Amino acid sequence: MTTIAAVPDLFVPQVLGEHLPVRLPDGREVGYANLDYAATAPCLATVAAAVNDLLPWYAGVHRGVGEASHRCTRAYEQARATVGDFVGARPDDEVVFTRNTTDALNLLARALPPGTVTVLWDGEHHANLLPWGRTLRLPAPASAEEAPAQLAAALARLSDPALVTVTGASNVTGEVWPVAELAAVAHRHGARIALDAAQLAAHRPISLRESTVDYVALSGHKMYAPFGCGVLIGRSDWLDEAPPYLAGGGATAAVSEHGRRVRWHTGPARHEAGTPNLLGAVALAAACTELAGADRAALDRREQALVDRLRSGLSRLPGVAELRQFTAGHDRVGIVSFAVTGVAGGDVSAHLAGRYGIGVRDGLFCAHPLVHRLLDEASARLERPLGDTAVRASIGLGTTTEHVDRLLTGLADLTPARRP
Numbered sequence: 001m002t003t004i005a006a007v008p009d010l011f012v013p014q015v016l017g018e019h020l021p022v023r024l025p026d027g028r029e030v031g032y033a034n035l036d037y038a039a040t041a042p043c044l045a046t047v048a049a050a051v052n053d054l055l056p057w058y059a060g061v062h063r064g065v066g067e068a069s070h071r072c073t074r075a076y077e078q079a080r081a082t083v084g085d086f087v088g089a090r091p092d093d094e095v096v097f098t099r100n101t102t103d104a105l106n107l108l109a110r111a112l113p114p115g116t117v118t119v120l121w122d123g124e125h126h127a128n129l130l131p132w133g134r135t136l137r138l139p140a141p142a143s144a145e146e147a148p149a150q151l152a153a154a155l156a157r158l159s160d161p162a163l164v165t166v167t168g169a170s171n172v173t174g175e176v177w178p179v180a181e182l183a184a185v186a187h188r189h190g191a192r193i194a195l196d197a198a199q200l201a202a203h204r205p206i207s208l209r210e211s212t213v214d215y216v217a218l219s220g221h222k223m224y225a226p227f228g229c230g231v232l233i234g235r236s237d238w239l240d241e242a243p244p245y246l247a248g249g250g251a252t253a254a255v256s257e258h259g260r261r262v263r264w265h266t267g268p269a270r271h272e273a274g275t276p277n278l279l280g281a282v283a284l285a286a287a288c289t290e291l292a293g294a295d296r297a298a299l300d301r302r303e304q305a306l307v308d309r310l311r312s313g314l315s316r317l318p319g320v321a322e323l324r325q326f327t328a329g330h331d332r333v334g335i336v337s338f339a340v341t342g343v344a345g346g347d348v349s350a351h352l353a354g355r356y357g358i359g360v361r362d363g364l365f366c367a368h369p370l371v372h373r374l375l376d377e378a379s380a381r382l383e384r385p386l387g388d389t390a391v392r393a394s395i396g397l398g399t400t401t402e403h404v405d406r407l408l409t410g411l412a413d414l415t416p417a418r419r420p
């Protein structure tokens with residue numbers, strides 16, 4: 001079994017709740033094994049500290065004249081700059097705070113110039129599948145390497161202006177998509193490209209400048225900043241020309257008597273009407289600062305060792321099938337979904353929670369078309385029927401070898417070799 005590579009001086013940023021006690025139904029107490037980072041990640045200690053530091057000064061952003069309001073306005077605008085830097089934004093990109101990735105992608109969908117067709121693959125998360133108007137859905141590529149050629153062929157046939165949208169890393173399989181290659185193809189055909197980085201951002205560095213991606217959407221709560229903030233970052237022209245995402249105060253430059261004529265701001269304010277989520281933005285920026293300052297290559301090596309350990313353990317359990325779109329060796333972040341022959345996903349996760357104090361997710365992970373297909377393909381590989389829901393284990397900064405081993409032990413109880 002893979003051991004965690006010894007990285008002697010590796011500093012792993014600390015998350016809150018690493019040692020939560022869980023009382024099991026049989027009376028035992030165990031430490032909670034959180035293997036559900038892909039759903040929502042625990043809070044970084046530095047994020048909690050940044051929020052706590054600002055709380056005594058909490059006041060209106062962009063609206064007051066006192067010292068507290070000045071501080072909060074500065075903190076909010078500084079957060080915007082920090083988050084932009086974290087994703088390698090270009091100087092003229094806009095950084096618009098939203099509630100989460102879903103909100104950010106819906107905002108982009110509303111800002112598309114008339115006649116734009118959105119091109120995407122069938123397996124996207126619902127947040128990146130459903131908000132768009134006219135879409136051209138491409139079938140799943142046989143391999144990640146095939147995706148750029150497939151996109152080129154589709155765009156060559158399309159005469160309308162297009163936005164390509166793709167996930168950076170699948171929330172079902174953790175598999176990483178070839179984003180920079182897809183961006184090059186999109187631009188060669190005069191299209192733009194958006195990146196759903198909800199899963200990628202916590203695991204891998206992102207650079208809009210280097211990848212030439214036009215827009216990126218991400219969520220604070222998946223990046224250790226659980227205070228209800230997300231962001232859309234990218235080219236300002238479409239955003240400045242679109243109708244405001246929310247109509248209301250803060251988005252308006254001037255409103256005539258009776259509100260009949262309205263002049264809307266351009267820039268981020270256009271889409272951020274209402275009192276902004278200051279603490280969420282500050283939390284997200286604090287997470288960006290902490291992650292950007294960490295040795296991300298070393299953290300990735302640590303994560304890969306944990307994922308390898310988990311996957312090789314799963315592959316040795318009879319009746320357990322991993323879900324994947326691409327080859328078994330394809331690059332992935334710390335997310336692994338699987339199914340157990342003859343046991344529904346919900347029963348697997350209830351067993352792991354009740355007997356082992358483990359938190360995982362079961363179901364179809366808001367990617368129904370993809371999970372249905374991958375379950376069918378996994379059944380065919382295993383030559384045994386699998387249930388119609390899956391289980392997902394996902395890894396983050398607080399995950400340990402013991403958590404992974406405990407999961408494998410818990411699953412071994414359920415596999416055919418062990419069952420009476």
Ligand code: PMP
Pocket residue numbers: 038039100101102103125127128167169170171196198199219366
């Ligand atoms: N895209 C992907 C790939 C995701 O995993 C998720 C969340 N599961 C989303 C989009 C939506 O994120 P949120 O729920 O934070 O809006």
